[in-house]
Amino acid sequence: MKLQRLRVEQVRQFRAPFVLNDLNPGLNLIHGPNESGKSTLVRAIRAAFFERYRSKSVQDLCPWGDSSAAPTVELEFEHQGTQWRLIKSFLKRTRCDLTIGGDSFSEDEAEERVAELLGYEYSKKGGSKAAHWGIPGLLWVEQGTGQDIEQAVEHAGDHLQSALNTLVGEVASSGGDAVIDKVTAERGALLTRTGQPTGEYRQLGEAREGYQEAVNDLESRVAQYQQQVDRLQAVTQEFQKHQQERxxxxxxxxxxxxxxxxxxxxxxxxxxxxxxxxxxxxxQQHELTAQNLAQMKRAGEQLAERREALEMAEQRLRTTESQSNTVTGELVAATEAYNAAARQLTAARAQDQRARLVREKEQAAQRKQTLSEQLEKARTYQVQLNEALKQSQENRIDVEAVAELKRSDRALREARIRSEAIASRLSWALEPGVLASLDDHPITGDGAEQLLDRARLRIAGVGTFDITPGGDQLADTRRTLAEREQSVQAQLDKLSVPSPEDAEERKARFEAAEQRRMHAEDLLRSVAPSGIEVLGVAQAEAASELEALEKRLGTAPEVVKANVPALAEAEVEFSRAESRLKAAERAEREYQTLLLTRRQARDNAHSEWHRLDREFQSNEHQKKLAGLEERFGALSAEKREKAGRVERRKEQIRQARPDILRQDIDRFEKTIQHLHDTQVAREREMREIKVRLEAWGAEGLEEQLSEARVGLEQCNRRYQELSRRARALDLLLSLLVDQRQALTRRLQAPLQKHLDHYVSLLFPEARLEVDEQLQPGRFSRGRELGHVGELSFGAREQMGLISRLAYADLLLEADRPTLIMLDDTLVHSDQSRLDAMKRILFDAARRHQILLFTCHPEKWQDLGVAPVDIEHLKKSPPTLA
Structure with a gap:
C-alpha cells in the first residue's frame, strides 16, 4: 500500500483546503514547528480510516471555535497495482465514498472495504479505540508512544497470527495441550501462576504459622510466669527492708x-x-551635685561661645540679603518666557487640530466608500442565498431516509436474485398454431417463467397442468420478497418519489443546493458578518460621521501667523519654559525661607548671649557655686563610709554560700519524695504480680503449650506432603512448556528472522526474542540478559520501532498491505543510536512506505530524502482534485 495524496479541509487549524501530495513510495520526511499541524494530519489520517463517517465523537476535528464545520479528509493510495480513493466528511455533512479502480462504493460498504484491506474494525458504539485499530494501530506510532508496543501487538495479534499461518501453516498441535492443561490445573490447585501457595497448601501454611505463633507465644508466657515469681520475691524483700530502716x-x-x-x-x-x-x-545625689558644679563652672566658656555664634549669624544674614536682586530678576525673565511659549502652544494646537480634522475627514470618506461597496456585494450575495434556499426547499429530502431506501432496494434486488435461484423454472417451445395459457395469460412460441407460487398451464386440445414449486426455503423467500417490496414501496411513498433512482437524483439536487447555500452564506458572512442591516447602519453612520467632520472643519479656526512651530516642538518649548518658571518660583520661595530663617537665627543668638551675660555677672551665681562645692565634699565622705559597710557584709554572705544551701534543700526534698514514691511503687508492683500470677495459673499454660506442639507437628507432616507434590507438578509443567515452546518457535521463526535483521544493525551480537503471543520479550547482548521492559526509555523506544518494522516485513511477506507512520519518534535517542536508527529506517523504506513527521528536521538531514515543509505548503495554493 502506497499513500499518494492527502487532502484535508475544515480540520482543526486547516480551515482552508490543505493538500499533501506527490508522496514517495518509500521514505517521506514531513516537518514543521510546534503547532504547525503535523499531529493534525496524523489525526486526520486516523479519522479517515478508524472513525465512522456518521460518528459524533470526532468533535476534536473541528476548527477551534467553529462548531458548524464539516471536517473532510480525502486519501488516494495504491495497492497491488489498483488505485484507491477514499473521501470522508464528518459531522455537519456526513459522507463516505470509495473508488477502487473503476468500481465505486459508499457509506457503510465503503468503510468495511477499507477496514478489510488494512486489518482493523470499527467501534460498535462511540469513538474508535486502540482495541479496534489492529494492524494500523501497530504500525502507526503516535507522538510519545513509541516505547508502548505490548497493547498494540495484542490488538493486532489475530492478524499477525493469520499472516504467520499463511507463511508456515499450523505447526503447533493441540495434542499436548490437554496434558499441559491437566498439569496446569493440578498445579493450580496448589500454586498460583507466580509460584505462591494456594488452596489447601496455602491454608496449611497459614495454619502452620498460626500453630508456630501459638507455641512461641505460650513458651514466652510460661517464661514470663517464672520471671514474675522471681520478681515478686525480690520486690517483697526490698519493701520489708526499707520499712524497717526508714x-x-x-x-x-x-x-x-x-x-x-x-x-x-x-x-x-x-x-x-x-x-x-x-x-x-x-x-545619685553625688552625681547630680557634680553635674551642677561643672555646669556653673562652664558658664564663662558658654558666654564666649554664644558671642561667636551671634557674630556668625549676623554675617550669614548679610550674605543672604545680597542675593535678592539675582533671584527676583530670574523670576521675571522666566515668567516672560513662559507667557511667550504659552501663546505659541495655543497657535500650534489650533493648527494641529485643523490638520487632524482634515485627516479624519479623508478616512471617513474612505470608510464610507468601503462600506458602500460591501453593502452592494452583500445584497448580491443575499439574492444568491435566497435562490439557493428556494431550490433547497423545493428539493428537500431526508438524506438518511434515502440511504435507508437504497439499502432496502439493494436488499430487494438480492431477495429477487435468491428467489430466482430457488424458484421453479418453466420453459416452453410451442408449435405454430398451438393455443396455450399460463394462469389464464396466453403464451406462444418460445419462452420461460420463474414460478414462486402454484400455477396452472392450459394447452388447448391437450388438457390442464397444475404446477406446484417445491423447496424448503421457497415460502420464506416468497414472504421475504413480498415484505421487502412492500417496505420499498412504503419508503417511496414516504419520500414522495416514484423510484429509488428519482430519490437519488432529488438527493443530489438537494445536496448541490445546500452546497450553493453554504457557499453564499460564507460569501455573505465575509462582507457582512453581522448581517446586511448592521452593514447598512454602519454605512449610514459613516456618512453621518463624514458630514459632521465637514461641518467641524468649516468652523475650525485657521492659523494665519507665520513661523508657527509644530505642535510637538511647541509642547517641548512650553514644557521647558514651564520647568524654568517653576524652578525660578521654587528658588524665590527657598530664598525667602532662607532669609527668614537666618534673621530668626540672628535674633535667637543675640537673646541667648544677653541672658548668659546677665546671669554670669550676678552675686547670686557666685554664692550658689560655693554652696555646691561644700555639699559635694560632704556627699563624697558619706558615700565612702556606706560603700565600706556594704562590701564587708557582701563578703560574709559569700562565705556562707546561700546558693549551695538552696541546692541542699532541693536535694533533700527530692530524696524524701523519691524514697516515699519508690516504696509505694514496690507495694503496688507486689499486688499486680500476685494478681497476674493467679490469672496465669488458672489458664493452664503448660497444658496449652503441650496441645499446641502436637497440632504443629501434625500440620507440618501434611504441609511437607503437599510441598513435595507442588514442586513435582511445577517441574513437570516446566518441562512440558519448554517442549511446547520448541514447537512454537517454528511458528515464530519468520518474525524472528526480521527482528534479528534489524537488531543486528543497532546492537551487534544482540538478540530480541518474541514470546508465544508474538510480544517482544527477552533481550540478550553478550552476557547481559533481561526483559526489553528493563531497558532505558530511549532503548525501549528504539526496540519498539524495530519490532514494528519487523511486523511490517512479516505482513508484506504474507502479501498484506503496510503503511508506517511515525509522529516525532526517537526524540530520546543519543546521536550514535539515532544514526543507527536512520540506517534501519532507510533499509525498511526499500520495502515499505514510511511517513516520518518531526519538528526537528536538522536531526534528519542525512536521511537521504528531500524534506517536506508544512509551513511552506500552507502558503502555496491547494492543488485542485
Whole structure:
C-alpha cells in the first residue's frame, strides 16, 4: 500500500483546503514547528480510516471555535497495482465514498472495504479505540508512544497470527495441550501462576504459622510466669527492708538543718539590700551635685561661645540679603518666557487640530466608500442565498431516509436474485398454431417463467397442468420478497418519489443546493458578518460621521501667523519654559525661607548671649557655686563610709554560700519524695504480680503449650506432603512448556528472522526474542540478559520501532498491505543510536512506505530524502482534485 495524496479541509487549524501530495513510495520526511499541524494530519489520517463517517465523537476535528464545520479528509493510495480513493466528511455533512479502480462504493460498504484491506474494525458504539485499530494501530506510532508496543501487538495479534499461518501453516498441535492443561490445573490447585501457595497448601501454611505463633507465644508466657515469681520475691524483700530502716527520716533531719542556716543568711541579704538602696541614693545625689558644679563652672566658656555664634549669624544674614536682586530678576525673565511659549502652544494646537480634522475627514470618506461597496456585494450575495434556499426547499429530502431506501432496494434486488435461484423454472417451445395459457395469460412460441407460487398451464386440445414449486426455503423467500417490496414501496411513498433512482437524483439536487447555500452564506458572512442591516447602519453612520467632520472643519479656526512651530516642538518649548518658571518660583520661595530663617537665627543668638551675660555677672551665681562645692565634699565622705559597710557584709554572705544551701534543700526534698514514691511503687508492683500470677495459673499454660506442639507437628507432616507434590507438578509443567515452546518457535521463526535483521544493525551480537503471543520479550547482548521492559526509555523506544518494522516485513511477506507512520519518534535517542536508527529506517523504506513527521528536521538531514515543509505548503495554493 502506497499513500499518494492527502487532502484535508475544515480540520482543526486547516480551515482552508490543505493538500499533501506527490508522496514517495518509500521514505517521506514531513516537518514543521510546534503547532504547525503535523499531529493534525496524523489525526486526520486516523479519522479517515478508524472513525465512522456518521460518528459524533470526532468533535476534536473541528476548527477551534467553529462548531458548524464539516471536517473532510480525502486519501488516494495504491495497492497491488489498483488505485484507491477514499473521501470522508464528518459531522455537519456526513459522507463516505470509495473508488477502487473503476468500481465505486459508499457509506457503510465503503468503510468495511477499507477496514478489510488494512486489518482493523470499527467501534460498535462511540469513538474508535486502540482495541479496534489492529494492524494500523501497530504500525502507526503516535507522538510519545513509541516505547508502548505490548497493547498494540495484542490488538493486532489475530492478524499477525493469520499472516504467520499463511507463511508456515499450523505447526503447533493441540495434542499436548490437554496434558499441559491437566498439569496446569493440578498445579493450580496448589500454586498460583507466580509460584505462591494456594488452596489447601496455602491454608496449611497459614495454619502452620498460626500453630508456630501459638507455641512461641505460650513458651514466652510460661517464661514470663517464672520471671514474675522471681520478681515478686525480690520486690517483697526490698519493701520489708526499707520499712524497717526508714531512710526518709534521716533525709528529713538534714533538710530541716539546711533550712535553718538558709533563714539566717536571708536576714543578712535583706540588710544588705537596704544598705545598697541607701548607697544608690547617695551616688545619685553625688552625681547630680557634680553635674551642677561643672555646669556653673562652664558658664564663662558658654558666654564666649554664644558671642561667636551671634557674630556668625549676623554675617550669614548679610550674605543672604545680597542675593535678592539675582533671584527676583530670574523670576521675571522666566515668567516672560513662559507667557511667550504659552501663546505659541495655543497657535500650534489650533493648527494641529485643523490638520487632524482634515485627516479624519479623508478616512471617513474612505470608510464610507468601503462600506458602500460591501453593502452592494452583500445584497448580491443575499439574492444568491435566497435562490439557493428556494431550490433547497423545493428539493428537500431526508438524506438518511434515502440511504435507508437504497439499502432496502439493494436488499430487494438480492431477495429477487435468491428467489430466482430457488424458484421453479418453466420453459416452453410451442408449435405454430398451438393455443396455450399460463394462469389464464396466453403464451406462444418460445419462452420461460420463474414460478414462486402454484400455477396452472392450459394447452388447448391437450388438457390442464397444475404446477406446484417445491423447496424448503421457497415460502420464506416468497414472504421475504413480498415484505421487502412492500417496505420499498412504503419508503417511496414516504419520500414522495416514484423510484429509488428519482430519490437519488432529488438527493443530489438537494445536496448541490445546500452546497450553493453554504457557499453564499460564507460569501455573505465575509462582507457582512453581522448581517446586511448592521452593514447598512454602519454605512449610514459613516456618512453621518463624514458630514459632521465637514461641518467641524468649516468652523475650525485657521492659523494665519507665520513661523508657527509644530505642535510637538511647541509642547517641548512650553514644557521647558514651564520647568524654568517653576524652578525660578521654587528658588524665590527657598530664598525667602532662607532669609527668614537666618534673621530668626540672628535674633535667637543675640537673646541667648544677653541672658548668659546677665546671669554670669550676678552675686547670686557666685554664692550658689560655693554652696555646691561644700555639699559635694560632704556627699563624697558619706558615700565612702556606706560603700565600706556594704562590701564587708557582701563578703560574709559569700562565705556562707546561700546558693549551695538552696541546692541542699532541693536535694533533700527530692530524696524524701523519691524514697516515699519508690516504696509505694514496690507495694503496688507486689499486688499486680500476685494478681497476674493467679490469672496465669488458672489458664493452664503448660497444658496449652503441650496441645499446641502436637497440632504443629501434625500440620507440618501434611504441609511437607503437599510441598513435595507442588514442586513435582511445577517441574513437570516446566518441562512440558519448554517442549511446547520448541514447537512454537517454528511458528515464530519468520518474525524472528526480521527482528534479528534489524537488531543486528543497532546492537551487534544482540538478540530480541518474541514470546508465544508474538510480544517482544527477552533481550540478550553478550552476557547481559533481561526483559526489553528493563531497558532505558530511549532503548525501549528504539526496540519498539524495530519490532514494528519487523511486523511490517512479516505482513508484506504474507502479501498484506503496510503503511508506517511515525509522529516525532526517537526524540530520546543519543546521536550514535539515532544514526543507527536512520540506517534501519532507510533499509525498511526499500520495502515499505514510511511517513516520518518531526519538528526537528536538522536531526534528519542525512536521511537521504528531500524534506517536506508544512509551513511552506500552507502558503502555496491547494492543488485542485
Amino acid at each position: 531512710p526518709w527520716d534521716k533525709a528529713q533531719t538534714s533538710l530541716e538543718e539546711a533550712q535553718a542556716r538558709l533563714a539566717g543568711i536571708q536576714q543578712l541579704e535583706q540588710q544588705q539590700q537596704r544598705e545598697l538602696e541607701t548607697l544608690g541614693h547617695l551616688e
